[in-house]
Amino acid sequence: MFEEIDVQEAIIKSLQTEKNAMNFYQLGATKMKDPDAIRVFNVLAAEEREHAGHFYKIYKGSSIPDFDEFIDAPPDYESTWMVALSRTINSDFTEQKALELAMSKEQNLEKTLRETAAKIKDENVRAIFEMNARETHNHYEMIESEYARIMAMVHESDIDTYVRE
Template sequence: MSIDVQEAVKRSIQTEKNAMNFYHMGALRMKDPDARRMFETLAREEREHAGHFYRIYRGSDIPSLDAFLDAPPDHQAAWMSSLERLIESDFNEKKALELAMEKEKNLEATLRETAAEIEDGEVRAVYELNARETHNHYLLIEAEYARIMGMVDESEMDTYVRE
Protein backbone atom coordinates (compact mmCIF):
# COMPACT_ATOMS: atom_id res chain seq x y z
CA MET A 1 0.00 0.00 0.00
CA SER A 2 1.36 3.38 -0.97
CA ILE A 3 0.84 6.36 1.26
CA ASP A 4 0.71 10.00 0.17
CA VAL A 5 3.10 11.27 2.82
CA GLN A 6 2.28 14.96 2.52
CA GLU A 7 -1.46 14.26 2.64
CA ALA A 8 -0.87 12.13 5.76
CA VAL A 9 1.15 14.96 7.34
CA LYS A 10 -1.60 17.47 6.56
CA ARG A 11 -4.21 15.16 8.13
CA SER A 12 -1.96 14.80 11.18
CA ILE A 13 -1.74 18.58 11.58
CA GLN A 14 -5.56 18.69 11.49
CA THR A 15 -5.83 15.83 13.98
CA GLU A 16 -3.50 17.58 16.41
CA LYS A 17 -5.59 20.77 16.05
CA ASN A 18 -8.73 18.72 16.76
CA ALA A 19 -7.09 17.22 19.86
CA MET A 20 -5.94 20.69 20.98
CA ASN A 21 -9.50 22.02 20.59
CA PHE A 22 -10.86 18.95 22.43
CA TYR A 23 -8.63 19.57 25.46
CA HIS A 24 -9.23 23.30 25.45
CA MET A 25 -13.01 22.85 25.36
CA GLY A 26 -12.85 20.07 27.96
CA ALA A 27 -10.73 22.21 30.29
CA LEU A 28 -13.35 24.96 30.21
CA ARG A 29 -15.90 22.53 31.63
CA MET A 30 -13.76 20.87 34.29
CA LYS A 31 -14.71 21.65 37.86
CA ASP A 32 -11.71 19.84 39.36
CA PRO A 33 -8.72 22.25 39.18
CA ASP A 34 -6.11 19.49 38.72
CA ALA A 35 -8.05 17.86 35.89
CA ARG A 36 -8.55 21.28 34.30
CA ARG A 37 -4.82 22.05 34.50
CA MET A 38 -3.99 18.69 32.94
CA PHE A 39 -6.38 19.32 30.01
CA GLU A 40 -4.87 22.80 29.56
CA THR A 41 -1.39 21.24 29.49
CA LEU A 42 -2.51 18.64 26.97
CA ALA A 43 -4.00 21.36 24.76
CA ARG A 44 -0.62 23.15 24.72
CA GLU A 45 1.20 19.91 23.96
CA GLU A 46 -1.17 19.07 21.09
CA ARG A 47 -0.35 22.49 19.64
CA GLU A 48 3.34 21.57 19.88
CA HIS A 49 2.63 18.25 18.14
CA ALA A 50 0.96 20.11 15.28
CA GLY A 51 4.16 22.16 15.02
CA HIS A 52 6.24 18.98 14.69
CA PHE A 53 4.14 17.97 11.70
CA TYR A 54 4.02 21.47 10.24
CA ARG A 55 7.84 21.58 10.09
CA ILE A 56 7.85 18.59 7.70
CA TYR A 57 4.81 19.69 5.67
CA ARG A 58 5.71 20.81 2.17
CA GLY A 59 2.25 22.01 1.13
CA SER A 60 1.50 25.71 0.66
CA ASP A 61 -2.14 25.69 1.78
CA ILE A 62 -1.27 26.29 5.47
CA PRO A 63 0.90 29.42 5.27
CA SER A 64 0.65 30.19 9.00
CA LEU A 65 0.46 27.41 11.57
CA ASP A 66 -0.70 29.84 14.29
CA ALA A 67 -3.53 31.15 12.11
CA PHE A 68 -4.53 27.59 11.24
CA LEU A 69 -4.51 26.45 14.88
CA ASP A 70 -6.29 29.57 16.11
CA ALA A 71 -9.15 29.15 13.62
CA PRO A 72 -12.48 27.96 15.09
CA PRO A 73 -12.75 24.23 15.85
CA ASP A 74 -14.11 21.77 13.30
CA HIS A 75 -17.24 20.62 15.12
CA GLN A 76 -17.67 17.74 12.65
CA ALA A 77 -14.29 16.23 13.57
CA ALA A 78 -14.48 13.04 15.62
CA TRP A 79 -12.57 14.55 18.58
CA MET A 80 -14.92 17.52 18.84
CA SER A 81 -18.20 15.79 18.04
CA SER A 82 -17.61 13.11 20.68
CA LEU A 83 -16.83 15.75 23.32
CA GLU A 84 -19.85 17.82 22.32
CA ARG A 85 -22.09 14.73 22.65
CA LEU A 86 -20.67 14.17 26.13
CA ILE A 87 -21.26 17.82 27.07
CA GLU A 88 -24.86 17.60 25.85
CA SER A 89 -25.54 14.44 27.87
CA ASP A 90 -23.91 14.56 31.30
CA PHE A 91 -20.34 15.83 31.25
CA ASN A 92 -18.16 15.03 34.23
CA GLU A 93 -14.43 14.59 34.77
CA LYS A 94 -14.62 10.78 34.88
CA LYS A 95 -16.37 10.54 31.51
CA ALA A 96 -14.15 13.22 29.94
CA LEU A 97 -11.03 11.38 31.07
CA GLU A 98 -12.37 8.06 29.78
CA LEU A 99 -13.06 9.67 26.41
CA ALA A 100 -9.61 11.27 26.35
CA MET A 101 -7.93 7.92 27.09
CA GLU A 102 -9.88 6.28 24.26
CA LYS A 103 -8.92 9.08 21.85
CA GLU A 104 -5.24 8.99 22.81
CA LYS A 105 -5.07 5.19 22.54
CA ASN A 106 -6.61 5.29 19.06
CA LEU A 107 -4.37 8.16 17.96
CA GLU A 108 -1.24 6.36 19.14
CA ALA A 109 -2.21 3.28 17.10
CA THR A 110 -2.86 5.41 14.02
CA LEU A 111 0.45 7.25 14.38
CA ARG A 112 2.37 3.97 14.75
CA GLU A 113 0.59 2.42 11.74
CA THR A 114 1.34 5.49 9.63
CA ALA A 115 4.99 5.56 10.75
CA ALA A 116 5.37 1.94 9.66
CA GLU A 117 4.26 2.85 6.12
CA ILE A 118 6.59 5.84 5.68
CA GLU A 119 9.98 5.33 4.06
CA ASP A 120 11.30 8.88 4.60
CA GLY A 121 13.32 8.66 7.82
CA GLU A 122 12.75 12.27 8.89
CA VAL A 123 8.99 12.03 8.45
CA ARG A 124 8.81 8.59 10.09
CA ALA A 125 10.77 9.96 13.08
CA VAL A 126 8.17 12.72 13.57
CA TYR A 127 5.38 10.13 13.58
CA GLU A 128 7.28 7.92 16.02
CA LEU A 129 7.98 10.88 18.33
CA ASN A 130 4.33 11.88 18.31
CA ALA A 131 3.27 8.29 18.96
CA ARG A 132 5.52 8.18 22.05
CA GLU A 133 4.23 11.55 23.26
CA THR A 134 0.66 10.41 22.64
CA HIS A 135 1.35 7.30 24.72
CA ASN A 136 2.65 9.59 27.48
CA HIS A 137 -0.59 11.58 27.26
CA TYR A 138 -2.52 8.37 27.76
CA LEU A 139 -0.46 7.55 30.87
CA LEU A 140 -0.95 11.06 32.26
CA ILE A 141 -4.70 10.88 31.72
CA GLU A 142 -4.81 7.39 33.21
CA ALA A 143 -3.05 8.64 36.36
CA GLU A 144 -5.48 11.56 36.64
CA TYR A 145 -8.38 9.14 36.17
CA ALA A 146 -7.02 7.02 39.02
CA ARG A 147 -6.84 10.13 41.23
CA ILE A 148 -10.39 11.22 40.36
CA MET A 149 -11.69 7.71 40.99
CA GLY A 150 -9.85 7.50 44.32
CA MET A 151 -7.87 4.43 43.27
CA VAL A 152 -5.12 3.59 45.69
CA ASP A 153 -3.51 0.67 43.89
CA GLU A 154 -2.27 0.21 40.33
CA SER A 155 -4.17 -3.10 40.12
CA GLU A 156 -7.45 -1.20 40.32
CA MET A 157 -6.66 0.31 36.90
CA ASP A 158 -7.18 -3.14 35.37
CA THR A 159 -10.72 -3.29 36.71
CA TYR A 160 -11.82 0.18 35.64
CA VAL A 161 -9.70 1.22 32.66
CA ARG A 162 -7.57 -1.44 31.05
CA GLU A 163 -8.91 -4.26 29.00
Protein backbone atom coordinates in the same frame (compact mmCIF):
# COMPACT_ATOMS: atom_id res chain seq x y z
CA MET B 1 8.32 -3.40 2.85
CA PHE B 2 6.73 0.03 2.86
CA GLU B 3 3.20 0.47 1.61
CA GLU B 4 2.83 3.48 -0.65
CA ILE B 5 1.10 6.41 1.02
CA ASP B 6 0.85 10.10 0.21
CA VAL B 7 3.19 11.41 2.91
CA GLN B 8 2.12 15.05 2.61
CA GLU B 9 -1.52 14.00 2.88
CA ALA B 10 -0.68 11.96 5.99
CA ILE B 11 1.14 14.96 7.47
CA ILE B 12 -1.72 17.37 6.86
CA LYS B 13 -4.21 14.85 8.27
CA SER B 14 -2.04 14.45 11.38
CA LEU B 15 -1.64 18.21 11.68
CA GLN B 16 -5.43 18.61 11.61
CA THR B 17 -5.89 15.76 14.11
CA GLU B 18 -3.47 17.39 16.56
CA LYS B 19 -5.39 20.68 16.21
CA ASN B 20 -8.66 18.82 16.82
CA ALA B 21 -7.15 17.19 19.92
CA MET B 22 -5.94 20.60 21.15
CA ASN B 23 -9.42 22.07 20.69
CA PHE B 24 -10.92 19.03 22.46
CA TYR B 25 -8.74 19.60 25.52
CA GLN B 26 -9.30 23.37 25.50
CA LEU B 27 -13.08 22.98 25.44
CA GLY B 28 -13.04 20.08 27.89
CA ALA B 29 -11.06 22.16 30.38
CA THR B 30 -13.71 24.90 30.27
CA LYS B 31 -16.42 22.40 31.28
CA MET B 32 -14.56 20.89 34.23
CA LYS B 33 -14.75 21.93 37.87
CA ASP B 34 -11.84 19.96 39.36
CA PRO B 35 -8.69 22.17 39.30
CA ASP B 36 -6.30 19.25 38.78
CA ALA B 37 -8.35 17.84 35.89
CA ILE B 38 -8.47 21.32 34.35
CA ARG B 39 -4.69 21.58 34.68
CA VAL B 40 -4.20 18.19 32.98
CA PHE B 41 -6.44 19.17 30.05
CA ASN B 42 -4.65 22.53 29.71
CA VAL B 43 -1.25 20.79 29.67
CA LEU B 44 -2.54 18.34 27.06
CA ALA B 45 -3.91 21.18 24.90
CA ALA B 46 -0.50 22.89 24.93
CA GLU B 47 1.26 19.65 24.05
CA GLU B 48 -1.15 18.96 21.18
CA ARG B 49 -0.31 22.41 19.80
CA GLU B 50 3.36 21.45 20.04
CA HIS B 51 2.67 18.15 18.23
CA ALA B 52 0.91 20.05 15.45
CA GLY B 53 4.02 22.22 15.19
CA HIS B 54 6.20 19.15 14.67
CA PHE B 55 4.02 18.12 11.72
CA TYR B 56 3.93 21.66 10.32
CA LYS B 57 7.75 21.75 10.23
CA ILE B 58 7.83 18.76 7.86
CA TYR B 59 4.81 19.86 5.79
CA LYS B 60 5.83 20.76 2.23
CA GLY B 61 2.41 21.77 0.91
CA SER B 62 0.91 25.22 0.52
CA SER B 63 -2.66 24.82 1.80
CA ILE B 64 -1.54 25.89 5.30
CA PRO B 65 0.65 28.93 4.75
CA ASP B 66 0.75 30.12 8.38
CA PHE B 67 0.89 27.80 11.41
CA ASP B 68 -0.44 30.26 13.99
CA GLU B 69 -3.35 31.26 11.77
CA PHE B 70 -4.20 27.58 11.20
CA ILE B 71 -3.88 26.51 14.83
CA ASP B 72 -5.79 29.53 16.20
CA ALA B 73 -8.69 29.15 13.74
CA PRO B 74 -12.04 28.12 15.25
CA PRO B 75 -12.44 24.42 16.08
CA ASP B 76 -13.78 21.95 13.55
CA TYR B 77 -16.92 20.95 15.42
CA GLU B 78 -17.49 18.16 12.88
CA SER B 79 -14.22 16.40 13.77
CA THR B 80 -14.53 13.09 15.59
CA TRP B 81 -12.77 14.61 18.62
CA MET B 82 -15.23 17.50 18.93
CA VAL B 83 -18.34 15.46 18.08
CA ALA B 84 -17.48 12.96 20.81
CA LEU B 85 -16.85 15.72 23.35
CA SER B 86 -20.07 17.52 22.39
CA ARG B 87 -22.03 14.33 23.02
CA THR B 88 -20.39 14.04 26.45
CA ILE B 89 -21.05 17.70 27.25
CA ASN B 90 -24.67 17.45 26.12
CA SER B 91 -25.30 14.39 28.26
CA ASP B 92 -24.42 14.14 31.93
CA PHE B 93 -20.89 15.65 31.79
CA THR B 94 -18.38 14.63 34.43
CA GLU B 95 -14.61 14.74 34.61
CA GLN B 96 -14.72 10.94 34.69
CA LYS B 97 -16.54 10.77 31.34
CA ALA B 98 -14.25 13.36 29.77
CA LEU B 99 -11.16 11.47 30.94
CA GLU B 100 -12.53 8.14 29.70
CA LEU B 101 -13.20 9.70 26.32
CA ALA B 102 -9.73 11.26 26.23
CA MET B 103 -8.07 7.92 27.02
CA SER B 104 -9.96 6.26 24.19
CA LYS B 105 -9.10 9.03 21.73
CA GLU B 106 -5.40 8.97 22.69
CA GLN B 107 -5.21 5.17 22.32
CA ASN B 108 -6.75 5.36 18.85
CA LEU B 109 -4.46 8.21 17.84
CA GLU B 110 -1.34 6.38 19.04
CA LYS B 111 -2.37 3.34 16.98
CA THR B 112 -2.97 5.47 13.88
CA LEU B 113 0.34 7.30 14.26
CA ARG B 114 2.26 4.03 14.63
CA GLU B 115 0.50 2.48 11.62
CA THR B 116 1.22 5.56 9.52
CA ALA B 117 4.86 5.66 10.63
CA ALA B 118 5.29 2.06 9.51
CA LYS B 119 4.28 3.08 5.98
CA ILE B 120 6.71 5.99 5.59
CA LYS B 121 10.06 5.48 3.83
CA ASP B 122 11.61 8.84 4.73
CA GLU B 123 13.40 8.26 8.04
CA ASN B 124 13.09 11.88 9.20
CA VAL B 125 9.34 12.02 8.55
CA ARG B 126 8.84 8.57 10.07
CA ALA B 127 10.73 9.76 13.18
CA ILE B 128 8.24 12.63 13.65
CA PHE B 129 5.31 10.21 13.49
CA GLU B 130 7.03 7.81 15.91
CA MET B 131 7.88 10.62 18.33
CA ASN B 132 4.29 11.84 18.29
CA ALA B 133 3.09 8.26 18.88
CA ARG B 134 5.33 8.01 21.97
CA GLU B 135 4.13 11.38 23.25
CA THR B 136 0.54 10.34 22.60
CA HIS B 137 1.16 7.23 24.69
CA ASN B 138 2.48 9.53 27.44
CA HIS B 139 -0.74 11.51 27.17
CA TYR B 140 -2.71 8.33 27.71
CA GLU B 141 -0.70 7.57 30.83
CA MET B 142 -1.16 11.11 32.16
CA ILE B 143 -4.91 10.89 31.63
CA GLU B 144 -5.03 7.42 33.15
CA SER B 145 -3.26 8.70 36.26
CA GLU B 146 -5.68 11.63 36.55
CA TYR B 147 -8.59 9.23 36.04
CA ALA B 148 -7.33 7.07 38.91
CA ARG B 149 -7.15 10.16 41.12
CA ILE B 150 -10.66 11.30 40.18
CA MET B 151 -12.02 7.82 40.80
CA ALA B 152 -10.12 7.57 44.13
CA MET B 153 -8.28 4.51 42.86
CA VAL B 154 -4.89 3.43 44.18
CA HIS B 155 -2.27 5.45 42.32
CA GLU B 156 0.36 3.40 40.46
CA SER B 157 3.08 4.86 42.69
CA ASP B 158 1.30 3.42 45.76
CA ILE B 159 0.74 -0.09 44.38
CA ASP B 160 3.84 -1.61 46.02
CA THR B 161 2.81 -0.21 49.38
CA TYR B 162 -0.65 -1.75 49.19
CA VAL B 163 0.55 -5.06 47.78
CA ARG B 164 3.09 -5.54 50.61
CA GLU B 165 0.65 -4.69 53.42
